[in-house]
Amino acid sequence: MDLSAINPILLIAAMIAASTPILLAAIGELVVERAGVLNLGVEGMMITGAVCGFIITVNSGSPTMGFLAAAVGGAVLSLLFAFLTQVALANQVASGLALTLFGLGLSALMGQSYVGIKPPRTETTPLGPLAEIPVIGPIIFGHDLIVYLGLAIVAGTWAVLTFSRAGLILRAVGENHDAAHALGYKVKRIRTLAILFGGACAGLGGAYISLIRVPQWTEGMTAGVGWIALALVVFASWKPWRVLLGAYLFGGITQLQLNLQGAGVAIPVEYLAMSPYIVTIIVLVILSADKSRAPGSLGRTFHASS
């Protein structure tokens, strides 16, 4: 075993990058669930975002356009879910699962002629002298814009949910849609907007995988990240900063276990491989020992007459 082979600076930088897709998808789903909707289609929206972002980036040559397209792609797919659950009043669990299956198939179809193509490189954010600072520079200031965008979305979501009137209304709809309706709020409209936001975030997260982390298009390349994001929202007890902590823990320990394996640490590989799941769950369960609970109307179908 040779721990000196691990470069802590590269490790931490890799942790932050590896956490970003989960973080984006989870923060989007958090908003959806706080509005009282359970969308199990995260995986489907992510993979659709991944392929949309990839196609547009390859054709336009601009990763920025690609990420925009990914957000739009994820949102458009989530619109289907919004239609099924908010207009047709279909079961949310079944609709969400259908969305995942549909997204996986649709993305495979759209991406058929894009297998094996290399996308234009996404540049790291030019932060100039900041990135030159030893240690802190490469860890904090050496990333691409999407990493910072992810952090900004978490901070923004927290601020809006906690301090703004819009956040209050969104939470009211999620806690008790009948009461919110009686007060005159447009439950369906608010929920549809939340679903669209969730779709856009999931799309961004997917594109981060296909454009930056891998970078290439392969069928089914999100490989279950969407499900981890879903679980993370629950374990984070629907709180934005805990989602951030959970995502960093998960991404971080995933990277750490790969590095430990490479360094030949004598811990059995099976334990290392399962550690990201276990550690993340344990930490978040301990944190959620307070009285936090799921939004009251989560997963329930709303109809104005009932």
Add this chain to the structure above:
Amino acid sequence: MKFGKLLASAVLALGVGGAAYADGHAPTKVGFVYVGPVGDGGWTYEHDQGRLAVEAEFGDKVETVFVENVAEGPDSERVMTQMALDGADLIFTTSFGYMDATNNVAAKFPDVKFEHATGYKRLHPNVSTYSARFYEGRAIQGHIAGNMTESNIIGYIGSFPIPEVIRGINSAYIHAKKVNPDVEFKIIWVYTWFDPAKEADAAKTLIDQGADVVLQHTDSTAPQAAAQEAGGVVTFGQASDMGQYAPFPRVSSIIDDWAPYYIARTRAVMDGTWEQMDTWDGIGPGMVKIGEITDAVPAEVKAEAMAMRDALADGSYHAFTGPLNKQDGSPWLAEGETADDGTLAGMNFYVEGIEGEIPQ
């Protein structure tokens, strides 16, 4: 009980239907169970090329079906059962983890022929196994890798610690060590056949830790993309040519060519001459092919690699030739002795010089 009856009558109905078809002109139905998507650019892609070759060979005399992304384990049993119920005459199950499921389903459908890739269990007369001697290709990769590494650190992305993967690691290590005594292998197990993000992460980790050659035993092209991104890192195509990453980082590849085998076995089912077999073919019969060695490899290394390929093909050289010791230093093969297929098929040890333990 009701379900059992239903199943029994379904089987009966199929049997009757099958018998009625047999004298008619019904196409032979061939099913394929894949562990990843057909667009993975690697393992599953090549199996699907084999399926397409079967279609091209027999035209409308054959009907093929496939299911992709089938998880190893119980889920695969469900998929195979469904295929058999749908009237498949021959089913290829193309991943090691389908081994028990294939045998379980074969017991229930004695008239359906099953072909399991890379496994060793043939519990019923209607189960054959087939595999390719990938380790012959690994020997050539090891030779090139040992010559090309400058940091003397070669990274290896392992999927699952099964004999097939361990054989590849040993074979590559032996031949890298032969040309470069200072070489060191760093092995990361990712516990998946197909997860591009994880494979890319593993490749990046190995590169961060100093590897300038990355060998992969996983199915996607993600490690190639990661190596290209990092620059200056050598890779090899795995299972498929992965030629889109040539001439660099991908400098050569192992290509699995399943088409001749799939065509031969389908024909055997049509002729009624299908028999249980255990096939394990290498470079010689053409089941393993070495993809073009690009000009990024020095000319003399390329010539040596080609010579090794020819020697492996005609049988004058065996990839596991003594003297070789096991990792703990105990002797395995004496001078000039070659490994027997039994030991290779169940290989569960590293050869001397590789550090780390195989996860059990």
